[in-house]
Amino acid sequence: MQEIRHTPVAPTRTQHLASGACIDAHRHDDHQIIYAGRGTIAVTTVAGTWVTPATRAIWVPAGTVHAHQAHGQLELHLVGVPSRENPLALDEPAVLGVSPLLRELIISHTNAPEGQSDEQLRLRAVLLDQLRLAPQQPLHLPAPSTPLLAEVCDMLRSDPADGRSLAELGRRVGTSERTLSRMFRRDLGMSFTQWRTQMRLHHALVLLSEKTPVTSVAHQCGWSSASTFIDVFRRTFGHTPGSHHNAV
Incomplete structure (x- = not known):
């Protein structure tokens, strides 16, 4: 800014x-x-x-x-x-x-x-x-303050369907799974899994606003199935992605 x-x-x-x-x-x-x-x-x-x-x-x-x-x-x-x-x-x-x-x-x-x-x-x-x-x-969705964590978060935001584990991401940026896990907790106040789920939900809201079909949203955001995505979405927002799709 x-x-x-x-x-x-x-x-x-x-x-x-x-x-x-x-x-x-x-x-x-x-x-x-x-x-x-x-x-x-x-x-x-x-x-x-x-x-x-x-x-x-x-x-x-x-x-x-x-x-x-x-x-x-x-x-x-x-x-x-x-x-x-x-x-x-x-x-x-x-x-x-x-x-x-x-x-x-x-x-x-x-x-x-x-x-x-x-x-x-x-x-x-x-x-x-x-x-x-x-x-x-x-x-x-908190923003990372350290360059190493920002690199990891940028990779995931550029492809929300990226399913690599924290250990695999650590090898990609040259650090350990334990170090990355501590960084997520310390810098972002949440676990890696919580941050990635939050990021995927944010991306899902954007795709739904663009009238993307629910099944395609689930796939593009990295959920294993549409039903899994629908369940997570409903528990978070209190309604299904289908009803959100019709409202936007």
Whole structure:
């Protein structure tokens, strides 16, 4: 992220982006809620990437440098929250579960005309109350900070179907399985298997947004069968990839 725009006020609005479109790196003095009503949004910071479907939203704290990328025809809903208000008491990005009520509140609030009518203020108050109840979801794909681990992660991200073991990857980069295992735990806060599964799920969301058939998504992301992929996807997101495919 080179040139960083500073937009002090985080906007509250709805906007539409074509698949592949990007919003460059920028930061706000406000907090922001980012929600994809349709399509899939990837939000990237120096700490890693968050990719979310329409059942999740991303909380971006004030001052966080972040960039967006659209996957599928994106209906993007943005809610700015003044820095003095922090309903989640979070100072780092997080993925939040979005209930049907919270979804409708976000869409209604971001589609409303600009202004501070009594109705808008009441709607916003309910939205923030619901936000406090939103469960956090472990959908963050952390970015490695060391060159050796970055090399391994780049290899896997370039081919999510790569099925090599940690020992095989260690031989490829000239280190041991034990060393790589420690690096994943220390630098990324998760095991190699957890990171690879998370990476594959992120890639699956992107492919589904591009209308790729579920069986092909499973194959391209390295699952042994479509049924295995469907089971992992359902346990993670609460719905099947087929129903997600129809929603994006």
